[in-house]
Amino acid sequence: MRNTTRKLGTEARAITWTARHPGSILLPGAVVASAVVLGLPTTGGVLGGGLLGLGAWYRAHPGSFDALVAPRMRAWKRRWWSRYTGSRWRDTLIACDLVATNRQTGELRVPRILRVQSPSPSIDLVRVRLHPGQHARQWEDRLPELADALRVERVAVERVRPQVIALVVERSEPFTEVIPAPDMPWDVDAVDLGGLYLGDTEYGTDWCEALLGQHLLVAGASGSGKGSLAWGPLRGLAPLIRDGIVRPWVLDPKRMELAKAEAFAYRYAAETADCLEVAREFVADCEQTQRTLAAQGKRKFTPSRETPLNLLLIDEIAALTGFADMAVAREFRKLLNVVGTQGRATGHSMLGYVQEPTKDNISMRDLFTVRICLRVTSAGHVDMVLGDGARQRGALADEIPNSADTAGIGYVIRQRSRVPMRVRAAYVTDPEIDELIAFVTGSNLRVVA
Ligand SMILES: Nc1ncnc2c1ncn2[C@@H]1O[C@H](COP(=O)(O)OP(=O)(O)OP(=O)(O)O)[C@@H](O)[C@H]1O
Numbered sequence: 001m002r003n004t005t006r007k008l009g010t011e012a013r014a015i016t017w018t019a020r021h022p023g024s025i026l027l028p029g030a031v032v033a034s035a036v037v038l039g040l041p042t043t044g045g046v047l048g049g050g051l052l053g054l055g056a057w058y059r060a061h062p063g064s065f066d067a068l069v070a071p072r073m074r075a076w077k078r079r080w081w082s083r084y085t086g087s088r089w090r091d092t093l094i095a096c097d098l099v100a101t102n103r104q105t106g107e108l109r110v111p112r113i114l115r116v117q118s119p120s121p122s123i124d125l126v127r128v129r130l131h132p133g134q135h136a137r138q139w140e141d142r143l144p145e146l147a148d149a150l151r152v153e154r155v156a157v158e159r160v161r162p163q164v165i166a167l168v169v170e171r172s173e174p175f176t177e178v179i180p181a182p183d184m185p186w187d188v189d190a191v192d193l194g195g196l197y198l199g200d201t202e203y204g205t206d207w208c209e210a211l212l213g214q215h216l217l218v219a220g221a222s223g224s225g226k227g228s229l230a231w232g233p234l235r236g237l238a239p240l241i242r243d244g245i246v247r248p249w250v251l252d253p254k255r256m257e258l259a260k261a262e263a264f265a266y267r268y269a270a271e272t273a274d275c276l277e278v279a280r281e282f283v284a285d286c287e288q289t290q291r292t293l294a295a296q297g298k299r300k301f302t303p304s305r306e307t308p309l310n311l312l313l314i315d316e317i318a319a320l321t322g323f324a325d326m327a328v329a330r331e332f333r334k335l336l337n338v339v340g341t342q343g344r345a346t347g348h349s350m351l352g353y354v355q356e357p358t359k360d361n362i363s364m365r366d367l368f369t370v371r372i373c374l375r376v377t378s379a380g381h382v383d384m385v386l387g388d389g390a391r392q393r394g395a396l397a398d399e400i401p402n403s404a405d406t407a408g409i410g411y412v413i414r415q416r417s418r419v420p421m422r423v424r425a426a427y428v429t430d431p432e433i434d435e436l437i438a439f440v441t442g443s444n445l446r447v448v449a
Pocket residue numbers: 178179220221222223224225226227228256257355404406407408409424425426427428
């Protein structure tokens with residue numbers, strides 16, 4: 001096929017457009033056909049009834065309406081009445097240098113929008129088909145320009161498959177309210193260790209992370225809300241801690257955030273030497289469990305009273321692995337390496353917290369399978385925590401304002417893709433920490449005669 005400078009005919013373009021957007025023709029077509037066949041009053045009655053039904057649904061059951069209908073209506077409106085439409089989209093991409101050019105004909109090829117979804121009022125997911133020669137990497141380089149041109153807060157990009165990318169467009173701050181603390185279930189069976197509730201995602205869904213077989217790292221500057229990501233999971237685990245199925249081992253060199261956990265921790269240490277001793281014991285326990293499981297011929301660990309899930313909580317990991325005396329720091333790093341590489345199979349997980357995630361402070365970053373980056377003070381910290389290129393793909397954790405209104409907000413990399421997701425941790429207040437302590441220590445139990 002030879003290249004030509006002749007453009008596609010108008011009727012050919014109209015047919016192609018109709019084939020790509022059948023709903024936009026079929027729906028009005030059905031209304032016109034109905035008006036002709038059934039008459040205007042009947043068609044008007046059916047349409048009016050439908051609208052009334054939607055109105056009644058909107059008023060009577062906001063939960064299901066907002067979950068099922070609102071995202072579709074919003075997506076439709078955004079697809080056809082926003083900067084994703086026609087020449088506005090084209091001009092935006094030209095301005096951001098995101099169009100391809102046919103070198104022989106000079107024709108501009110504008111990447112086409114395949115689909116717009118709008119799971120929450122503040123987020124759009126826009127699927128875009130690229131032209132040959134384009135790649136998601138080019139878009140990563142132009143995300144700040146694209147966000148400004150679309151007049152939105154932030155854009156992240158994900159490569160879906162060859163020549164198809166998905167843009168996560170954050171139109172406004174999704175988290176304007178504090179998210180209440182996770183519930184403390186009474187029953188052990190109500191706890192899902194494969195998906196413990198931590199807060200909300202920018203898509204308006206629950207943000208859950210597995211604890212079993214995982215190690216979590218939480219990075220964030222002072223006041224960024226790391227405490228919520230210590231006490232939130234502990235509240236979610238409350239009945240398991242109460243029943244001895246989860247054992248918290250707490251290293252608290254700052255003696256601040258986790259001091260109250262001493263009341264129920266299986267082991268608690270604050271002095272560096274004591275922390276080292278507890279870490280050694282933790283590793284010894286891990287190795288002992290390995291031997292026990294091997295002797296029983298078991299390859300899979302299931303938490304129980306006999307073989308509990310051991311959780312090593314380390315507040316300010318850098319105080320032990322970075323700033324401590326060199327020999328002590330070396331031993332800590334060695335011990336954490338053992339836990340990181342072997343603990344997943346024996347039910348020994350780590351939850352580490354760090355204020356300044358530099359290379360020296362978290363040299364064992366890759367041992368942590370789930371990494372969360374709250375507000376940090378430098379752009380370089382984002383990639384240190386979430387992995388190379390995370391900031392460029394849209395994890396703007398260093399741009400989160402330093403204010404109490406934004407505490408608990410951060411980014412996590414979605415499991416199956418490399419795209420950063422904005423999340424907010426549920427906030428656990430001091431009385432709710434006390435409630436947890438009373439729950440797990442049994443001091444709120446009253447004997448009813
Ligand atoms: N998830 C949250 N949602 C809303 N506000 C929060 C949240 N977490 C914390 N805050 C607010 O931010 C303040 C600081 O939080 P927090 O003490 O957890 O920060 P931090 O990261 O642990 O700081 P530091 O490292 O200095 O101990 C809290 O007193 C509270 O007002």
